[in-house]
Amino acid sequence: MIGRPQNYFLLAFLCLSFLPALKTYAQNQRSLDSLENIVKSSKSDSVKIIAYGDLCWGYGFVNFDKALYFGNEELRLAKKFNNQESIALAYSDIGNTYTRVNKFKEALENHLKAYTIRDKLGLKVKAVGSLSNIAVIYKQQGRYDEAIEYMTKALKIYEENGEEVKQAIVLVNIGNIYRNYKKSVISKSYFERAILLSKKNNSTSTLTNAYSGMLLYYFEAKNYDQALKYANLAVGLTKSSNNKNDLATIYNSIGQIYFEKGHYAEAMKFYNQSLQFRLFMKDKLGEASCYKNIGLCYSKLKNYPEAEKNINKSINYFIELDAKDYLREAYNNLSKVYEDKEDLEGSLNSYKKSVALKDSIYNKENADKINELQIVYETEKKEQQIKLLNADNKVQKLEVAKRNIMIWIIAGTFVFAILFSFLLYNRYKLKQESKLQAEVIKQQDLATKAVLIAEENERKRIASELHDGLGQMFSAVKMNLSGIAENLDFKDEHDEKMFGKTLNLVDESCKEVRVIAHQMAPNVLLKSGLTAAIRDFIDKIDARKLKINLETFGLNERLDQNVETVLYRVIQESVNNVIKHAKANSLDIQLNKDADGIEAMIEDNGKGFDTSLSENFNGLGLKNIISRVAYLKGSVDFSSEPGRGTLVAIHIPLVA
Structure with a gap:
């Protein structure tokens, strides 16, 4: 929700006699007690209007009845003086109070009144604040497209005006909408932007909400350790501000994390803490959800009487609040409890109630859609008849x-x-x-x-x-x-x-x-492998006539027999060619095996030959080399010039 304007400097200006109290109030985060003293002592109705509004906002986090009382007093005085801007602010404060206890119908009525007045007065920025609050309610009602539309408009105006705290608030709300829309990656980016702006502007309440958004993002992603990390960050900030509504929500979320991790006793501890705040706030929907969650914990701990007692208590609340979807889930949970305690009749009855509620919700939705389609159809039909007659x-x-x-x-x-x-x-x-x-x-x-x-x-x-x-x-x-x-x-x-x-x-x-x-x-090829066979072959050649240097890399293990045989014959043929034709006195042979295959380099310092002449490749020896390498899907490259020796480069790929 978008917060109310900060009027404390105006209070100080209007009521200098209360300067010590206001100073204490500012130093103690605008103490509610100090504001109540101002209301009791001040003779200025203008000062009282501002103080009532701030009290409504402040108590909205801790005491619903007091918050609503001060909001109505703010509205009464504003109407007395017919101050339209103050009337709009009072409606907005009352709407926020109802929103915090999930009374969305009443909240929407008040925010729409605030928006109508602000729009009529041309208060563009404040009207956008009302639109943001309306969008929050649309989100709670599941009207996500409308909620995102309003939020995006508000965000654009806040960005144009450089109001970064309000940007952060809207970013959190948009993130929560996308999370409900099951677009988690997009929602996370909005929460992260909100965290940066909140830290930059030292906005504790907005930072708490952004941390809560990240908590739910990681919870839904089943990354419970990260979810707990953000939960603890949010709790630390919320305790310092004593925001009971936020604490109730965060403790409930922590309980859900421990429940999913299978730590049911620990989960119940946090559900009970959340329940105490819900009871204090008189948030019946929140109370009912806590009772249901506590009942589920008792069921997992096999304490079926307590499980049944708590879930039935939640059912009574849901019936009173006409919360059919929550009621359907509660009956479904109760059915599982009866099933676990082997009360098959009770399980079946609860399950039937759950299914009946599901069917009623489904049928109502379908009936609404069918009626809407029927109206559209009849309207289009009449319009078509008129068009047929006239054109x-x-x-x-x-x-x-x-x-x-x-x-x-x-x-x-x-x-x-x-x-x-x-x-x-x-x-x-x-x-x-x-x-x-x-x-x-x-x-x-x-x-x-x-x-x-x-x-x-x-x-x-x-x-x-x-x-x-x-x-x-x-x-x-x-x-x-x-x-x-x-x-x-x-x-x-x-x-x-x-x-x-x-x-x-x-x-x-x-x-x-x-x-x-x-x-x-060669027997040594069969017994000891390629490297040993080549060395054995080289050792039989007179080193006084031809000095041969052999280097091998990566050939510690045996190769496929076909590969070893072909490489041996190719090197044997190459060496024989050098002896017969090259008139060389030095020959270097290098074998290297890596992940790509085997590389063989055979280089002599002989007379060389012209590789551009095709007749130089007509000999049986070179043809044998080429055909054998081709058999292994390899490649052979001859690099030579007359008088500059010859380099034979061979690549054999290895098939995994």
Whole structure:
């Protein structure tokens, strides 16, 4: 609610004899006792009008009866002097008093009277204050669209006038409306803006309301720890101002937080604290809600007699207040209590009452809507008949236009259907082509894999035959020749040397067969992995002719067998190409495995070649490298120039 104007400086000016009392009042947050002394002692009705208004506002937070009494006294004196501005302020004060105890019908009547007077007098800013108060009531009545409309208008004017405290009040109200509208994120932004403005202007009451808004936002988001944080902030501010109405609301909210967390005894403690304030304020709707909540706590604690007693007490209040929606919820809660204590008949009766109330609310709402629609329909029908009688030609033209529009709509629909069908067919065709292409690629991959597997198997077979067949034969020949040499008498030294050379050639041939067999099917690759196999291969190359440096990163674990085999063959082929063609004396090999895949860099300082000439790629060695890398969905890049060496860069993606 938008607060009343601050008139205390005017009081001081009008009544200097009460300066000590006013000073004490200002120092003690405008003490209500001091104001009552002013009313009793002052002979000036103008001073009394102002004091009555401030007393109505002040007691509105702690004592409804006193607040209403002083508000009516303010109105009586204002009417006596026919001071229209003071009359409007009195209506506004009385309206705020009724709002605090949820008597919205009476509150709305008074605020509408205040608005009518202020609008007639051209008091734009004060009229906006009345609109803000009316919007608060619309919010409580569930008329959210109207509430937001009025609040937004008020906010714009307060922003233009730089009234930041009133901006904060309106921001809190808009935030609460959006929260009720289930637009939590938007509501939070309004509460946060209100907190900033309230802190900037040291507005304790507005800051309390903004904290309460954040409390409810986090409660509905089920973030109970954050909700308690803002609840404690709000309680701290409210206790210092002794605002019983706000304390009752906040304690009730804290009780709900503990109830949702399953701490029922703690929840009941806060519900009872809220109830004491409600009783003091004579807020019957608030009292009834507290009794209902306390009853739910007793039910959770399995104290069913107390649960039944408190919920029935709330039901009696709701019946008295004609609060059907609250009454429906209370009957539903009572049904659950009876069910928990295994009183099935009582549970069923309460449930039936809840359903009956729900149906009555639903049927009433529908009846209202149907009546409204019927009135609209009959009105439109009569208006249409008048139009038909007075403008027959116009109606005919409208009919023709409607018919033409219909034709265009049908034609457009037909064209759209054709286009849509074509798009569907085209999409289907593209999908089929994509499937076919995927299958072709799959078959190509399978064929390539089969070729490589067959090649590898053939290598293993040849290696086995070389090692077990030809290798054994060479070993036997060497043994036989060695045996002959022991018994053979050579004619001269030349024959003996020739025989020795022949024996050495047989021995070298035997070693060469083993090397070839090993290169074709290296056992170390199968046993120890890629890095060990490459090192084993490099160690067999004469370092005096070609110095090879190998670096590996991230290859601590074994790779897929196909990947290891292909990479080994590619590096083997690359090294053989360097030995055969590059005339290099230095070769660097680097292998790196990371999340993206495997990178292989093979760089020599040989004579290089022109990569722009296609004939340089006709050799079987380079073709083998390219085809093997392609099989693993990888890429190979050759970087070379005559006289500048060659760099082969290979990337193999790893499939997770």
